[in-house]
């Protein structure tokens with residue numbers, strides 16, 4: 111069997127086009143421009159690339175982009191003061207603080223300072239609680255993108271066995287919550303899981319969010335399963351820098367029914383969902399109907 115490739119790039123382009131259409135309507139009919147503020151502290155090279163891409167995508171869909179680049183030695187008080195200012199700014203509907211923050215800053219404190227309604231990353235403790243209890247919330251972008259692709263591929267997910275490898279607060283746990291919300295039977299695996307291969311092999315839906323290059327191999331995949339590879343790992347192979355996922359693509363694609371590639375799978379969906387969340391936040395802030 112050769113797996114169907116789930117084209118996250120094309121899917122994301124479609125989501126962005128729908129967002130752009132909605133933004134144009136908001137401008138014309140309501141005189142509103144959704145605005146996203148992104149805060150970057152320090153010089154982390156990967157973070158700088160992500161922030162640049164987010165800015166370009168925000169502008170492209172017709173939203174306002176507010177970039178705040180702060181020195182690596184910015185104090186917690188200064189950063190919190192900026193968040194307070196953004197919370198109070200009616201032109202800003204979404205606020206994202208790029209992680210990881212430099213070590214002297216307390217990420218939890220900073221994230222929980224963002225007004226929950228503007229927390230487009232969905233990391234604020236209120237949004238985590240709302241998601242966990244099945245209430246309307248801001249949903250973390252990466253798992254939301256994965257869910258959208260899974261729903262598109264499968265239609266209904268109810269009753270499917272889903273295994274999420276990884277239990278981080280930003281990917282693994284919210285991914286598991288979303289799959290549970292769609293009535294999957296969910297297992298969360300992690301570094302202490304016994305016989306990971308056997309656990310993975312039970313999955314109709316296998317989500318890898320581990321941060322270990324090509325760790326999930328074809329012999330861990332149930333024939334016909336859908337494999338979602340969240341991993342983004344920069345490695346060197348044959349003297350060349352390469353981007354690979356947490357899944358060993360060739361061996362997994364030979365067994366799976368469908369698979370997301372890296373790059374071109376989950377990554378582009380993450381930014382598209384960030385834009386969709388910002389649009390949702392703008393609609394909610396103004397009492398308007400939310401995008402579907």
Ligand code: NDP
Pocket residue numbers: 252275276277278279280281282299300301302303306319320321322340341342343356376377380
């Ligand atoms: P974390 O490092 O926060 O979490 C990794 C998880 O994997 C942990 O729960 C850890 O278990 C588990 N794990 C580590 N080693 C093993 C192992 N040998 N067997 C089983 N489980 C293991 O990573 P993130 O969740 O932040 O990110 C995961 C990956 O997704 C990374 O490659 C990251 O770059 C990528 N990513 C991609 C995004 C995108 O837009 N596509 C967005 C965000 C992340 P334990 O808890 O026991 O330590």
